[in-house]
Amino acid sequence: MNRFAELLDRLAYEPGRNNKLRLITAYFRDTPDPDRGYALAALTGALSFKHAKPGLIRDMIMDRTDPVLFGLSYDYVGDLSETVALMWSKGGGDYCESLLGHPSPQPSTARGEGAQLSAALSSPDKSKATGKTLSVPSPLGGESQGEGHPAGSASDDRLRTSNLHNNPPPPTLSEVVTTLRTLGKTDLPKQLARWLDELDETGRWALLKLVTGAMRIGISARLAKTAAAALGNKDPHEIELMWPGLAPPYLELFAWLEGRGDKPVNRDPAPFRPVMLAHAIEDADFATLDPADFIAEWKWDGIRVQAVAGRDERGHMQARLYSRTGEDITKSFPDLVPSLHLPGAIDGELLVLREGRVQTFNVLQQRLNRKVVSPKLMKDFPIHLRAYDLLGDDENDLRELPFVERRAHLEAFVKKLRDPRIDLSPTIAFDSWDVLMAARANPANAGAGEDADAVEGVMLKRRDAPYLPGRPKGQWWKWKRDPHIIDAVLMYAQRGHGKRSSYYSDYTFGVWTSGEDGEQLVPVGKAYFGFTDEELLQIDRFVRRNTTEKFGPVRHVVHEPDQGLVLEVAFEGLARSPRHKSGVAMRFPRISRLRWDKPPREADRLETLERMLKDVTAN
Amino acid sequence: MRGSSLRMTGKIRRKASYISWMRPQDILIPLPAGLCCKPGGFHIDPVRPVERAVITHGHSDHARPGHGAVLATQETLDMMRLRYGDNFARTTQAIRYGEEIQLGDVTIKFHPAGHVLGSAQIAVSCKDLCIVASGDYKDAIDPTCTPFEVVPCDVFITEATFGLPVFRHGNAADEVKKLLASVALFPERAHLVGAYSLGKAQRVIALLREQGYDAPVYLHGAMEAITRYYESRGVALGELRLVRGMKKADLAGTITLAPPQATSDIWTRRFPDPVTAFASGWMRVRARARQRGVELPLVISDHADWDGLTATIEATGAGEVWVTHGQEDALVHWCKARGLAARPLDLVGYGDEEEHEVIAADEAEA
Numbered sequence A: 001m002n003r004f005a006e007l008l009d010r011l012a013y014e015p016g017r018n019n020k021l022r023l024i025t026a027y028f029r030d031t032p033d034p035d036r037g038y039a040l041a042a043l044t045g046a047l048s049f050k051h052a053k054p055g056l057i058r059d060m061i062m063d064r065t066d067p068v069l070f071g072l073s074y075d076y077v078g079d080l081s082e083t084v085a086l087m088w089s090k091g092g093g094d095y096c097e098s099l100l101g102h103p104s105p106q107p108s109t110a111r112g113e114g115a116q117l118s119a120a121l122s123s124p125d126k127s128k129a130t131g132k133t134l135s136v137p138s139p140l141g142g143e144s145q146g147e148g149h150p151a152g153s154a155s156d157d158r159l160r161t162s163n164l165h166n167n168p169p170p171p172t173l174s175e176v177v178t179t180l181r182t183l184g185k186t187d188l189p190k191q192l193a194r195w196l197d198e199l200d201e202t203g204r205w206a207l208l209k210l211v212t213g214a215m216r217i218g219i220s221a222r223l224a225k226t227a228a229a230a231l232g233n234k235d236p237h238e239i240e241l242m243w244p245g246l247a248p249p250y251l252e253l254f255a256w257l258e259g260r261g262d263k264p265v266n267r268d269p270a271p272f273r274p275v276m277l278a279h280a281i282e283d284a285d286f287a288t289l290d291p292a293d294f295i296a297e298w299k300w301d302g303i304r305v306q307a308v309a310g311r312d313e314r315g316h317m318q319a320r321l322y323s324r325t326g327e328d329i330t331k332s333f334p335d336l337v338p339s340l341h342l343p344g345a346i347d348g349e350l351l352v353l354r355e356g357r358v359q360t361f362n363v364l365q366q367r368l369n370r371k372v373v374s375p376k377l378m379k380d381f382p383i384h385l386r387a388y389d390l391l392g393d394d395e396n397d398l399r400e401l402p403f404v405e406r407r408a409h410l411e412a413f414v415k416k417l418r419d420p421r422i423d424l425s426p427t428i429a430f431d432s433w434d435v436l437m438a439a440r441a442n443p444a445n446a447g448a449g450e451d452a453d454a455v456e457g458v459m460l461k462r463r464d465a466p467y468l469p470g471r472p473k474g475q476w477w478k479w480k481r482d483p484h485i486i487d488a489v490l491m492y493a494q495r496g497h498g499k500r501s502s503y504y505s506d507y508t509f510g511v512w513t514s515g516e517d518g519e520q521l522v523p524v525g526k527a528y529f530g531f532t533d534e535e536l537l538q539i540d541r542f543v544r545r546n547t548t549e550k551f552g553p554v555r556h557v558v559h560e561p562d563q564g565l566v567l568e569v570a571f572e573g574l575a576r577s578p579r580h581k582s583g584v585a586m587r588f589p590r591i592s593r594l595r596w597d598k599p600p601r602e603a604d605r606l607e608t609l610e611r612m613l614k615d616v617t618a619n
Numbered sequence B: 001m002r003g004s005s006l007r008m009t010g011k012i013r014r015k016a017s018y019i020s021w022m023r024p025q026d027i028l029i030p031l032p033a034g035l036c037c038k039p040g041g042f043h044i045d046p047v048r049p050v051e052r053a054v055i056t057h058g059h060s061d062h063a064r065p066g067h068g069a070v071l072a073t074q075e076t077l078d079m080m081r082l083r084y085g086d087n088f089a090r091t092t093q094a095i096r097y098g099e100e101i102q103l104g105d106v107t108i109k110f111h112p113a114g115h116v117l118g119s120a121q122i123a124v125s126c127k128d129l130c131i132v133a134s135g136d137y138k139d140a141i142d143p144t145c146t147p148f149e150v151v152p153c154d155v156f157i158t159e160a161t162f163g164l165p166v167f168r169h170g171n172a173a174d175e176v177k178k179l180l181a182s183v184a185l186f187p188e189r190a191h192l193v194g195a196y197s198l199g200k201a202q203r204v205i206a207l208l209r210e211q212g213y214d215a216p217v218y219l220h221g222a223m224e225a226i227t228r229y230y231e232s233r234g235v236a237l238g239e240l241r242l243v244r245g246m247k248k249a250d251l252a253g254t255i256t257l258a259p260p261q262a263t264s265d266i267w268t269r270r271f272p273d274p275v276t277a278f279a280s281g282w283m284r285v286r287a288r289a290r291q292r293g294v295e296l297p298l299v300i301s302d303h304a305d306w307d308g309l310t311a312t313i314e315a316t317g318a319g320e321v322w323v324t325h326g327q328e329d330a331l332v333h334w335c336k337a338r339g340l341a342a343r344p345l346d347l348v349g350y351g352d353e354e355e356h357e358v359i360a361a362d363e364a365e366a
């Protein structure tokens, strides 16, 4: 673990890509199995265990340090893991000792007593030591170096080596990783404390970053694999291809790289490939982009999936559906499996289609997180895959090809599948950004037709972009539709969770409608985010000063025509909902602005929302 | 004499002459010019010109020019002469470790501080009361200077440069091994080690030699004089060369020591793909290292770390601790939690030599 920590430490400071590679390769060369394999897993994000909460780490350090010293140190260092790693004192530290039973020095009437005490600590014969230093004009003049070298000076070497002497050896990375996988929550603090005792400063830092899941060292999975490939002068692409079939600690892989074993074959017939993600495009980006370099498609409001099929050793077709994080979700969608009857890997969107029409996300949601997938559910919510990329065609990996070529493969593949449950996501013809903007504003008229409800924007993909894992710069862009916006009135507030638990940060808001008692506010949604920290403080203050009633954790906040707070709420979509008093439900509502300037009476009315709902359906 | 009368906070005590009732603050008192010893008629490490100065060590924030008479170790006097020229003071007097001198009503005695060559702690005694002004010190082993010595006293005056429990310097030899491992891994690159010219640089070289590194070590011109001086005092540093005049390609695989500032300016362009290292106790804190753009932080310090400060305070047996410069709050808090009287002296003018080392203009391009 200390060696791995050293690597992470060095990588954190090294800016050059090639130098990073050299450092990682050197580590792989010097480190035995299985440690280097777990290191490779850590660097590629392939480790999985439950992360410890920062609060736990804080509690542990609070138990063994003086809170004042901790506070000063944390202020100085600015990072919890690092502060703890540096302050940690082995075996419980001296805090308890300093509070309990450590006597304050007794005032003595003569200095002699204290002097003898420290003289005993420092050197067996004080006068001798003094005598020696007297005779030494040059510090290196022989005899002064040896014994005349009292208490404090030995602290580095004496104290520290004796500690090492008594301690068990520090844990290996393998030990840490395998233990964390199975360790129960209640055993975690004790185990962590033991490891922290055994590791050095850098080791403790790396351990804490690892267990809290906060290891950010600017290394891509690709870079780590490239470094491994360099160990055997192999092409990193070869590792990329076999990667889905490999698992930590990658013994086979290292054996092959070192020429001690055969090339590992990818035995998983339907492996997951890390997905490629898009950046949100900003207005300013368009100026630098040429429309001719891009292909545009609709951005569907469904679930991104990877549908993979391949033949196992016995020649049987195996099909799997993965979420974009690589989670196997095949069991939730058995109705799609028969459609995946050709070997290949499709990147696409999971949707619900009824009579050829894409349903909204609210409908699709009925299929999610179900324990049992009943025949009725499958019949009422028929699942569909809309394909937009092809990563593998039979045995061929297509990921290195430019998008425009993959698209051609995809079109042929979908045609060959001839399956009603799988179709192509159409491209949008455009020759200028203005044309595309018009399409995005009105998908129904730009080819999306009756499926326009399920369009949440436009995707832009460079024609020449290979399929790269992660979120590579400048390759794929998402251009979402403008969110809907209304002005609503804050009605109730509730305390948040975690970091926000001391603030009123969950807000229920409403719009005006005519009721039996005249004009009244009806709640239309709840929002937890969208505001800045500064705005959170402002709203929190407002809530506390304007509470009219308290019900448990909920505060009623004043909401009269002339008194109250207007929130500008942005949301992605609307759906009818019998469960809501207002009859509508918002998708992704968030606070986009605080309208201190607006009296509540000028907030929007329910009719506005109903009109939006109609517009959406009519389009 | 160590009754309540010694407490800093003890306010009402019959005002008597210091001959019969001596309080620590009657012996040494912090004034704008520095720590002043009225009964002895001198200042310790004064930051303004004074008539008589007693100086702990040669770092420029402690050893300043323009005093009347200066009392210091021979090494400190020599370093002042190197830096300020022959007329840095009207008169000088050298004192050896362990030597005692009577000044006015007090006796002073020099003890090694282990900080840099010639660095001293100054014990000031008057009657039965002893105060030790330790200047800058470290309790870790350093092959280039006489080891620190614990001096029992009533009042211990300590620095607190690294006075936070996050500062643990570890073993300097391990840090040098880290440097050598990097040199081995990147033989085509130059390694540039930022190190304070007085003390740190020579210590790093000596540590390299202890690890068996026997290739020439290269120096920035600003370090030449002081490093040669170390050698003249018997500190063996092996083969040293100046970077000046070297071809870029010939610096591949070499180690060069330079003042910290030089490692971040255009001077570095003469090196092939340099790895920037920095030897300092500050390197323990990542944000600090990143802020400086350091690629290879080496935790090597000329000051005591937290454990060193606290162990030393305990070992002196002092009942009262005055904290001069650095992270005073934490160390004062620690002392108080141990039942020791403690206070910050709030002296200004001392600080972090490494952060403020100025390279003379004619040396900057050296």
Ligand SMILES: [Zn+2]
Binding pocket: B057, B059, B062, B115, B136, B353
């Ligand atoms: Zn100094």
Ligand SMILES: [Zn+2]
Binding pocket: B059, B061, B062, B135, B136, B350, B351, B353
């Ligand atoms: Zn200093």
